[in-house]
Amino acid sequence: MTPFPQADIRGSAEPPQEPAAGMRASDADREAVVALLHDAVGRGLLTVEEGNERVAAAYGARFVKDLPPLTADLPPAPAKAPVAPGWRALAVLAWLQLRTALAGLSWRGVRARPRLVLAVVALLAVLSLGAATTGELVGGGHHRAHLEHADHFGPR
Numbered sequence: 386m387t388p389f390p391q392a393d394i395r396g397s398a399e400p401p402q403e404p405a406a407g408m409r410a411s412d413a414d415r416e417a418v419v420a421l422l423h424d425a426v427g428r429g430l431l432t433v434e435e436g437n438e439r440v441a442a443a444y445g446a447r448f449v450k451d452l453p454p455l456t457a458d459l460p461p462a463p464a465k466a467p468v469a470p471g472w473r474a475l476a477v478l479a480w481l482q483l484r485t486a487l488a489g490l491s492w493r494g495v496r497a498r499p500r501l502v503l504a505v506v507a508l509l510a511v512l513s514l515g516a517a518t519t520g521e522l523v524g525g526g527h528h529r530a531h532l533e534h535a536d537h538f539g540p541r
Contacts, residue, residue, distance in 0.1 A: 407448040472515035
């Protein structure tokens with residue numbers, strides 16, 4: 386173990402006696418390499434035993450320069466497929482459309498009312514679809530679970 390540099394009276398530290406062998410690896414550096422190795426094992430590029438050896442070497446690495454050789458022979462991971470935005474994003478979009486329709490609403494004009502009705506109907510449709518797909522309609526989730534539980538035990 387090397388001693389810590391001594392500070393003089395002015396508070397400045399002496400430079401270290403030996404030159405730095407390289408940049409030290411952080412936990413985040415090691416975890417990034419381990420994630421790549423786990424992905425390679427999952428894709429069948431490495432056997433489980435070889436993956437375990439490389440993961441142990443990644444966790445044991447002291448310097449950043451020790452990490453790239455562990456993944457140098459692996460091809461890059463394929464690009465991930467795009468993911469649908471989900472119900473929350475659709476609900477936010479419907480809310481923004483409703484808010485925009487209300488902001489542009491002219492109470493004196495008759496033409497603005499069909500836009501308002503259409504925006505409200507669209508918002509309600511998105512909310513009802515979101516509730517129906519999650520199974521959280523009023524009491525739906527609890528009632529269904531109760532019925533399934535009762536079916537397992539037969540008639541009372």
